[in-house]
Amino acid sequence: MKANSPNPASTPDEHIHGRGLRMTEQRRAVYDALMGKRDHPTAVEVFMRVKASRPTISLATVYNCLETLTECGLVKYVHHDREPSRYCPNLQEHAHFFCEGCGGVMDVPLRSKRRPQDIWDLPESVSISRHEVSFRGLCPKCATKAGGKSKATRPI
Amino acid sequence: MKANSPNPASTPDEHIHGRGLRMTEQRRAVYDALMGKRDHPTAVEVFMRVKASRPTISLATVYNCLETLTECGLVKYVHHDREPSRYCPNLQEHAHFFCEGCGGVMDVPLRSKRRPQDIWDLPESVSISRHEVSFRGLCPKCATKAGGKSKATRPI
DNA sequence: AAATTATTTAGAATTGGTCTTGATAAGCAT
DNA sequence: ATGCTTATCAAGACCAATTCTAAATAATTT
Numbered sequence: 291m292k293a294n295s296p297n298p299a300s301t302p303d304e305h306i307h308g309r310g311l312r313m314t315e316q317r318r319a320v321y322d323a324l325m326g327k328r329d330h331p332t333a334v335e336v337f338m339r340v341k342a343s344r345p346t347i348s349l350a351t352v353y354n355c356l357e358t359l360t361e362c363g364l365v366k367y368v369h370h371d372r373e374p375s376r377y378c379p380n381l382q383e384h385a386h387f388f389c390e391g392c393g394g395v396m397d398v399p400l401r402s403k404r405r406p407q408d409i410w411d412l413p414e415s416v417s418i419s420r421h422e423v424s425f426r427g428l429c430p431k432c433a434t435k436a437g438g439k440s441k442a443t444r445p446i
Numbered sequence: 447m448k449a450n451s452p453n454p455a456s457t458p459d460e461h462i463h464g465r466g467l468r469m470t471e472q473r474r475a476v477y478d479a480l481m482g483k484r485d486h487p488t489a490v491e492v493f494m495r496v497k498a499s500r501p502t503i504s505l506a507t508v509y510n511c512l513e514t515l516t517e518c519g520l521v522k523y524v525h526h527d528r529e530p531s532r533y534c535p536n537l538q539e540h541a542h543f544f545c546e547g548c549g550g551v552m553d554v555p556l557r558s559k560r561r562p563q564d565i566w567d568l569p570e571s572v573s574i575s576r577h578e579v580s581f582r583g584l585c586p587k588c589a590t591k592a593g594g595k596s597k598a599t600r601p602i
Numbered sequence: 603a604a605a606t607t608a609t610t611t612a613g614a615a616t617t618g619g620t621c622t623t624g625a626t627a628a629g630c631a632t
Numbered sequence: 633a634t635g636c637t638t639a640t641c642a643a644g645a646c647c648a649a650t651t652c653t654a655a656a657t658a659a660t661t662t
Contacts, residue, residue, distance in 0.1 A: 312659075314609070333649080348611050353650070369527055370578075372619075374649060385566050390575065404565035410541050410579070411555045415590065418583040419546065422526075425568070426576035433573045468628075470640065489619080504642045509619070528650080530618060 305362045319344050320355035324365055330376040330386070330395040368395070370424045385423035391432025398425065461518045475500050476511040480521055486532040486542070486551040524551070526580045541579035547588025554581065 302321055303313045323339040324331070331339070337352040356377055359365045368376045370388050376395065378386075385398040406412075406421055428436060458477055459469045479495040480487070487495070493508040512533055515521045524532045526544050532551065534542075541554040562568075562577055584592060 310608095312608075314658090316610070346611085348613095350612075350651085351610055354610080367527075369525060371523075371525055372531065375528060387568070387572065399567045401565050401567050406565065406579075406581070408565055409557050409560035409562065410581075411557050412543070412581070413586045415586040416543065416581075416583055417589045418581050420582035421580075422582075423562075423566070423579045424577070425562070425566075425572075425574050426578075427572055427574040430569045430571040433571055466639095468639070470627095472641070502642080504644095506620080506643075507641055510641080 302364055305364050306358075309362055311358060311362070316340075316344070316347055316351050317355045317358060319347070320352055321359055321364060324359075324377055324379045328379055330368060330378050332374045332376050334374070336377065368424070369422065370395075370426065383421075385425060387425045387427070387429065389429040389432055390426060391428045391436060394429060396429065398423075458520055461520050462514075465518055467514060467518070472496075472500070472503055472507050473511045473514060475503070476508055477515055477520060480515075480533055480535045484535055486524060486534050488530045488532050490530070492533065524580070525578065526551075526582065539577075541581060543581045543583070543585065545585040545588055546582060547584050547592060550585060552585060554579075 302318075306313045306317065319340045320336060323336050327339075333353055333356060334349070336356065337347070337349050340347050340352060356365070356367070360367055360377075363381070364379075366378045366381065368378050368386050370376075370386065378397070380397050383400045385400075387396045387398050388394075389396070406423075412418075427433075458474075462469045462473065475496045476492060479492050483495075489509055489512055490505070492512065493503070493505050496503050496508060512521070512523070516523055516533075519537070520535075522534045522537065524534050524542050526532075526542065534553070536553050539556045541556075543552045543554050544550075545552070562579075568574075583589075
């Protein structure tokens with residue numbers, strides 16, 4: 291319900307319809323695969339999940355659906371280094387933490403009332419359409435397990 | 447001269463030697479191509495620059511050199527979405543701004559005394575080895591040219 | 603129902619990057 | 633200096649992720 295939102299849709303279907311598109315079986319299956327397990331799968335992982343219930347779906351369709359869902363603002367994609375794209379159903383502004391130990395990806399929320407401009411010295415007059423932040427290191431579990439009290443791993 | 451630096455090397459050659467490697471002609475050429483014009487070229491762009499003075503160098507060698515220089519901490523690589531890797535000789539902690547208008551990439555410095563943890567709600571006990579931040583939008587020049595007074599572009 | 607448009611599918615193609623192999627070159631110990 | 637050992641380079645083959653193409657299918661409109 292943001293005042294400047296160009297699209298007041300609230301359900302996934304409304305988002306899709308708002309763009310003149312249809313909520314097809316495939317798109318719903320892909321969306322559900324992402325919402326059911328709120329993690330950060332790659333396209334191939336989504337493909338495998340969806341394939342379990344819809345064996346005829348093709349990888350190209352999964353890519354298409356993920357792109358459509360992203361364009362409609364229902365999911366976000368996340369990148370880290372040269373790794374394959376991952377997809378994330380969390381629409382809140384957040385960063386991602388990639389654990390070198392267990393390979394997991396976790397969401398890192400923005401502290402309340404904070405904005406990126408608080409720490410980054412951006413020129414006044416830029417207009418920002420996208421902001422992606424990724425951390426890499428050891429998650430709490432792996433940090434304790436691996437390093438004992440060590441504070442930092444060698445930067446890669 | 448950071449106290450906790452494991453490697454007190456200061457010249458590029460010392461960095462390289464500190465790893466038991468040699469500063470070869472090719473590595474120096476690649477490094478110089480990056481330092482001469484302090485921008486954010488892709489591997490192919492570096493390749494073209496170096497080729498001007500060393501026509502026999504191969505793209506694979508440029509990739510190898512860039513990787514070596516990165517491992518030695520002489521340059522950093524930067525990623526944005528699915529675009530090809532770019533390389534950056536600025537060793538200060540900084541973010542990158544990718545302009546949708548002119549295609550340029552600019553460095554965004556960290557405000558003094560600020561840390562990412564100031565805005566991101568990271569668990570206490572994580573250990574961070576890498577942190578990459580990218581913004582996308584219109585740079586000051588393109589923002590004025592394109593939008594007039596408009597404050598934001600549509601998110602992609 | 604016919605025409606139009608959107609969507610899916612399978613596989614080919616593209617891209618950025620990495621790996622392999624043999625040739626060169628540098629450093630080291632006689 | 634001479635031969636041994638290791639590092640580096642070059643060229644092209646290779647690979648994985650993604651995108652494109654073209655034909656088939658499905659939904660929507662006329």
